[in-house]
Amino acid sequence: MIRILFFILIILALGAGFSWLADRPGELSLIWQGQRIEMSLMVAATLLASLVAAILITVWIVRVVWLSPHSITRYFRARKRDRGYQSLSTGLIAAGAGDANLARKMTARTKGLLSADQEPLIHLLEAQTALIDGKYDDARKKFELMADDPETRELGLRGLYLEAKRLGANEAARQYAERAADKAPHLPWATLAALDYRGQTGQWDEAIRLIDQSRAAHVLDRKDADRKKAVLLTARASEKLESDPKGAREDATAALKLSETLVPAGLIAAKAYFREDNLRKGASILEKLWKHEPQPEVARLYVRARNGDSATDRLKRASKLEALKPNNAVALATVAEAALEARELQLARSKAEAAARLAPSESVFLLLADIEEADTGDDGRIRHWMNQALKSPRDPAWTADGVTSPDWLPVSAVSGRLDAFEWKAPVSQLSGPVEDGALSSIDAAIRALPPVYVPPVRTDETVAQAPEILEPAETVVPEPQPVAVAVVEQPAVKVETSPETEKQPETIVTDAVGARKKPDAALTEPFFGHAPDDPGVRKEKPLEKTTFRVF
Template identity: 35%
Template sequence: MIRLVLFLLLLVAITFGVSWLADRPGEVTVVWEGVAYGTTVPVALAVIAVVAGLILILWRILSLLVRSPKIIAAFSRRRRREKGWNAVTRGLLAVGIGDNAAVRQARHDAARLLPHEPLTHLLTAQAAQLDGKHEVAVAAFRAMVDKPETRLLGLRGLHMEARKAGDKAAAYAIAEEAASAAPTLGWAADAVIEARCAAGDYAGARGVLERQMALKGIDKAQYRRRKAVLLAAEAIALEHSDPLVAREKAVEAVRLAPTLVPAAACAGRLLGAAGELRKAAKVVETAFATNPHPELADVEAYLRPGDAAQDRLKRIRTLVNRAPSHRESAIALSRAAIDAQEFRQARLVLEPLLAEPSQRVCLLMAELEAAEHADIGKAREWTARAVRAHRDPAWIADGVVSDAWAAVSPVSGKLDAFVWEVPPGVSATPILEHEAERVKAAIAAVRASEEAKALETKASEAKAQEAALAAAVAEASARSGAQVDIFVPAPSPEPVAEKAQEPAVVAAPPAPSTPAPTKPAPAPVSPEPAPVPATAANGKGKPSRPAPIVALPPLPDDPGPDGETPDEPETPGKKRRLMGL
């Protein structure tokens, strides 16, 4: 708009000047070699303007002819540069889509047209990476390090190549160099922090994080989260060696990130061990309200060592009120109820979860059946269902399932990589193995109880048999008025329950005072090689084992040693039946 106004003003000025000259026509006379040339002023001005224009055009032409070699060279360079940039663009696009052939052709054209451009070195390195040529890529990145404008880009490339080759020491050194040159560089600071965490130097990792935050290289929320992770990892590492320092760091981590489960669990354990139960419970309950986790439930249950199962159940009830509708709350409450032998409550809590039970729910039901009803069959049935049930969450990082949380990933070394979720393609998790051990213990307890009851039953049966035999001996002595001999076999290492099932050894009672028949009385028969006689009827002798075997009184159809059956004559070689046996 301003240009249009200026143009109009100039046009008005020219029009005004022409009009002014037309109103005042004058004459101009020029004498050239004695000849006078005369004309009007407007014509003279027009001639002067045309001559000046011709002179300018001629000068431009001459100048162009003089500078033509430079102009042609500059045009050639410009055309070459444009082709080179087009080749770099095509190469980078081909790298993005993974077209190796196009990348190689573009790299060749870019190296021919723009051999010293930084992006040409980058394209060469990326083409070498696609072709798997490690040495070529490293050489290209080193060439970029030598130039100030591409130094950081070259360091990043060398760092990636070192990590790909598995040279952690070289990768760490390159990251340190890049972090020193640019503390706000995210990848360099992260690499240094991860390397120091892998070496257990959590204090050094926090130093890098503090410097990054001081230079505004990271936002405040991310800084608080990462610092809490580092403090929690350090507290867990010092939990047993230096509890005081570990407690301070765990409490600070909870202050920075109250919902970080490992920090809350560690702080709860250490505060509980120090006797600060109320503060520990508050830390655990705050974290559980946002992230219900079985580790937090375990910490809450065992805040005070030595508490009874009912006390633990009471604390768990308070904890689950912070997240009453969550699945972990039901599982934690049912486990505490089983430990407290509140089986009805445990069954009521687990009942809503039985429509689609997870592996832990199935194992809890197996433990409940074994503990409440001593039903090993149903316990085994629920254990078998656990194999096909839905999986439970676990700590995973980069596809790796871990028994415990860690600050960095064991695969990529990334900080704060562990998440609590259901791992894909895993049949069982570490927490499931813990629940299976509880089921095994419950089944073992049932078996031990059954064996104890069986032993008690057998012992009571043995005592009853002993009393019956003693009564029989007393009755036989009272009837015959004679002494009854008891034959006790020698002791053997077999259990009492098995000895009670041995065949009885019997002996005929001695003859009364009446004269005996001419036929000698049969001798006592015993299967044992060395019977030991003992007297029990008169109370002067004691048997050599708790369950003595005594001789029974004569049966009605057996005359005993005093006579023979008149209808059955004596037959040589035929043995008389003793006591009906």
């Protein structure tokens, strides 16, 4: 476009010049070798312009003819290079698509058209083709050649890193990631990999330094970088908590400034303040975390902040947490635990049942079982609550890569990823739609509770007369009831030596009101006609009355 404008300007300038000469005519005389040549000024200017044009055309023709061999060679070379790049592009696309045959074909054609020194991407095409064919050793050699070339160093290191990860060579992968992070700190994959490996080995200072460099180079997002640095500071603070509480407090508070919702950092900072006898600041940190997300660990540390507190004092602190976060299952369960320790059993039961109505979980029903044991001691009711706990959803826990941990960890033990642990339920259970008027799980569990076992009153006379028929009662006996008494009269039978005079005794049975009734045949006649080797009883023996309790 610029050339066209420049050409138009030149034409306009020539036209303007000739127009100016036409308006100002004149004569031009030239004497050369004794001859006089006269012409007008316009003719002289036209001849001069034609001469200049002829010279320029002659120079162009001579230049074209002189440079024609080089131009022809350059033309064929450019055409060959274009075909090579086209083959390289097609081969890379085929390798990415997994077409091994086309990738091999394009690799051979590219090597015939282009030189590896001229285009380093040929090594990448060969490495990708070798990976598709399963020739991992050849691919690794190609990646090593690329890692030695300054132009393809990052690409080769990434290939070697991925191959080491595939083979499970974590130490080799760590070295490649560290090398890439040192040579090219602007690479996000190298930075993240180096962070993970330094986190796995506990090199918190080196990891923090690397995250600062990455943040300065704008490799990681500011929010993501702040979160990872907060996790690293929390990990370093957890190691300092026992030996250096002050240093742990400084690291934990710095982590809270970067991420206000990081619960482990808040717990460590509160523990450090409590060890320094600064209960106010430690409680303030825990209350702030509690308002954002109530967690049992926060509640447990808040309630037991001071070692010398009584159970009643702990109950007051738990009630304060409930006031900060009302209608919350974790807060209600915390109050229930504190009330159980303070022997406020009715309060503990009501709060635990309210927590179960809001969010039924395993820990809440186990808490109800503990309350039942402390209140009634009924084994049947305790087993009932434990059965409900087995059928309830699991409580939230620190989970990473499908594995739960009792404590928070900065790095996942499965994948080695930094900041992988989350506070969530390990296994989610889906529940169907609740129909109108249907009972909740806690209400149904309460209605299905077995009655409290109350042992019956046993007297000395009852135990002495009929100890074999006393059985535990299965129902609640609110008031003393009249006891029915059966009187069995057994006659005295005289012993006869003669078989003809042998006679079975007559048994008289009275019912509950004292009326006589006919005994059953099963009571008067033996199964085999008579008892074997039964000499009988004496008839002269007087009747004896036996009294016993039925219930």
